[in-house]
Amino acid sequence: MAYNEKLASRINSLLKPQKGVKEKKMFGGICYMLKDKMMCGIVKDDLMVRCLEDKYEQLLKKPHVRVMDFTGRTMKGFLYVDSAGIKTDKQLMDWLDIGIEFAHKSPPKKKKKAKK
Numbered sequence: 001m002a003y004n005e006k007l008a009s010r011i012n013s014l015l016k017p018q019k020g021v022k023e024k025k026m027f028g029g030i031c032y033m034l035k036d037k038m039m040c041g042i043v044k045d046d047l048m049v050r051c052l053e054d055k056y057e058q059l060l061k062k063p064h065v066r067v068m069d070f071t072g073r074t075m076k077g078f079l080y081v082d083s084a085g086i087k088t089d090k091q092l093m094d095w096l097d098i099g100i101e102f103a104h105k106s107p108p109k110k111k112k113k114a115k116k
Contacts, residue, residue: 003029003042007086011040011047014093018100032099036109039099047081049095050102059098077102 008030015021015032022033031041031048041048048068051059056077059065064085068078086092 002044004045004083007042007045007047007083010089010092011042011096014089014096034100034103037103037106039103040096043080045083047086047092047095049079049081049099050077050106051079051098052102052105053077055098 011032012023018034020034021039024031024033024038026038026041029041029043029048031038033039037050039050053076056079059079060067062085064082066080066082068075068080081095086095
């Protein structure tokens with residue numbers, strides 16, 4: 001499954017000043033990680049954004065936004081934003097800032113226990 005490389009280029013350009021961002025191939029697309037947390041990504045032509053739980057319902061009400069249902073089930077805290085919602089760099093950066101906020105404010109990931 002291919003992802004929108006033009007959108008990836010825009011994201012790379014906008015995230016360049018943000019220290020610690022890493023790219024990772026995931027979900028058949030590309031994801032951007034910050035502080036070892038997935039903050040956003042691209043699936044086909046859609047921007048995928050992680051958001052803080054308390055902002056999820058509010059953000060779903062915005063135009064061009066829908067739940068992420070990549071697996072056929074709703075993934076709470078994950079949103080898809082279609083191309084009409086990220087036409088300008090300002091619009092795109094506003095969504096990237098939501099993902100950055102998630103990475104900075106969400107609790108640290110729990111380390112998996114090693115199997116014996």
